[in-house]
Amino acid sequence: MSTKQYQVAIVGGGMVGAALACLLADSGVSVALMDAGDPERVDMEAGYDLRVSALTLSSVNLFKTLAVWPQMSEMGVQSIEKMLVWDHAGNAELEIDAADAGEMAMGYVVENRITVRALWQKLRGSENCDIYKSSCLEGFKCLDDRVLINVAAKAQISASLLVGADGSNSVLRQLSGIGHYGWDYQQKALVATVRPEKPHLNTAWQRFLPEGPLALLPLRDGLISIVWTSNTATTEGYLTLSETAFCHALAEASENRLGRFELLGKTAAFPLKMQFSTDYSAQRRVLIGDAIHTVHPLAGQGANLGLQDVISLAEVVIEAHHKGRDIASQQVLRRYERRRKGDNLLMMAIMDGFKRLFGADQALIQWVRSSGLGLINASSLLKNQICQYAMGPRR
Numbered sequence: 001m002s003t004k005q006y007q008v009a010i011v012g013g014g015m016v017g018a019a020l021a022c023l024l025a026d027s028g029v030s031v032a033l034m035d036a037g038d039p040e041r042v043d044m045e046a047g048y049d050l051r052v053s054a055l056t057l058s059s060v061n062l063f064k065t066l067a068v069w070p071q072m073s074e075m076g077v078q079s080i081e082k083m084l085v086w087d088h089a090g091n092a093e094l095e096i097d098a099a100d101a102g103e104m105a106m107g108y109v110v111e112n113r114i115t116v117r118a119l120w121q122k123l124r125g126s127e128n129c130d131i132y133k134s135s136c137l138e139g140f141k142c143l144d145d146r147v148l149i150n151v152a153a154k155a156q157i158s159a160s161l162l163v164g165a166d167g168s169n170s171v172l173r174q175l176s177g178i179g180h181y182g183w184d185y186q187q188k189a190l191v192a193t194v195r196p197e198k199p200h201l202n203t204a205w206q207r208f209l210p211e212g213p214l215a216l217l218p219l220r221d222g223l224i225s226i227v228w229t230s231n232t233a234t235t236e237g238y239l240t241l242s243e244t245a246f247c248h249a250l251a252e253a254s255e256n257r258l259g260r261f262e263l264l265g266k267t268a269a270f271p272l273k274m275q276f277s278t279d280y281s282a283q284r285r286v287l288i289g290d291a292i293h294t295v296h297p298l299a300g301q302g303a304n305l306g307l308q309d310v311i312s313l314a315e316v317v318i319e320a321h322h323k324g325r326d327i328a329s330q331q332v333l334r335r336y337e338r339r340r341k342g343d344n345l346l347m348m349a350i351m352d353g354f355k356r357l358f359g360a361d362q363a364l365i366q367w368v369r370s371s372g373l374g375l376i377n378a379s380s381l382l383k384n385q386i387c388q389y390a391m392g393p394r395r
């Protein structure tokens with residue numbers, strides 16, 4: 001078996017791994033990208049992807065830098081111009097408008113399949129990247145100066161650096177013995193695409209219910225993508241409802257703000273957990289995206305955090321490459337970890353805190369929550385801060 005050599009091999013060609021491959025390949029770094037699936041076989045004409053992401057302006061800027069944003073826009077993106085948050089207890093609500101921060105939009109909602117397709121199309125045209133699709137990481141051997149990687153018994157490749165972008169159950173993390181901590185929220189996020197009776201007004205609607213938040217994200221073609229978090233048993237119950245009963249329950253849960261709904265396609269549910277890795281790297285291996293952090297989707301930050309990992313890792317690797325240094329030295333990988341760990345842990349703590357604050361039933365906490373929304377809504381300074389935060393870090 002011949003062994004093809006690369007500078008970087010990436011396991012996982014989701015949004016995060018494929019974005020890293022693009023950034024590195026654009027800078028002249030040779031890359032192998034392997035994925036267990038085959039995103040190129042996903043039917044782009046069939047309905048809508050149940051997995052969507054609210055991308056911050058910071059993430060959008062990364063896609064603009066990679067010159068894939070025009071393709072994504074052509075396939076269909078939806079701007080978020082306003083955000084409306086309200087609680088099931090009390091009357092207070094919080095309304096934030098991107099225009100108040102001088103922006104046209106505070107982010108964009110994009111189906112994950114669109115983002116992945118645009119990135120893979122770009123990689124197909126790159127002379128610095130080879131794609132190994134339908135290929136699982138089978139195992140690897142770490143040598144002093146490189147890693148030998150077995151790709152689904154079909155091929156062996158070698159790389160100076162092996163990157164794990166293989167999601168929350170990362171095989172590379174497990175095979176590397178990198179520890180991780182976390183907890184199961186005993187909740188599920190139900191996702192569905194629906195057509196609302198009233199226009200969504202390019203607004204992200206979020207209502208905090210006793211068991212968790214219901215997010216109604218504006219999607220292309222006037223549709224809505226819902227992420228409805230509840231305790232596992234409640235979600236399982238919603239999944240067994242007839243289409244009519246489900247749409248009725250959804251209209252009730254959203255206080256009919258968008259009128260009645262028509263369900264398009266199927267519903268699905270994802271178990272929710274909080275998880276983080278103790279270390280981001282081991283000898284010649286490094287992790288990014290959900291492989292190192294899985295957060296509650298209540299503020300739609302998981303993919304955005306992963307894309308910030310991409311930017312930081314690419315910066316340190318490209319710098320070492322240009323200086324002719326070892327791109328996988330401990331010094332380089334530690335620099336990446338130092339840049340990202342604080343931000344990632346802070347965001348995870350905020351999401352976990354929000355989850356607990358908005359999931360609490362006690363009257364006092366309900367009062368604090370409701371008054372808090374009202375107070376923030378009355379302060380343009382605080383609203384501006386939240387808006388800046390929602391847009392993501394500026395570089």
Ligand SMILES: Cc1cc2nc3c(=O)[nH]c(=O)nc-3n(C[C@H](O)[C@H](O)[C@H](O)COP(=O)(O)OP(=O)(O)OC[C@H]3O[C@@H](n4cnc5c(N)ncnc54)[C@H](O)[C@@H]3O)c2cc1C
Binds near residue numbers: 013168
């Ligand atoms: C309901 C819900 C709503 C969400 N909404 C948002 C949102 O609005 N905004 C946001 O920023 N984030 C959101 N997220 C989080 C976001 O979906 C994830 O953070 C993001 O998809 C992580 O991307 P990733 O590329 O790291 O991992 P993944 O998307 O999990 O991709 C991992 C890839 O690795 C491949 N793979 C796995 N194992 C192997 C192997 N052994 N060999 C080869 N390939 C392998 C898989 O095929 C896959 O392509 C949401 C999550 C959920 C559950």
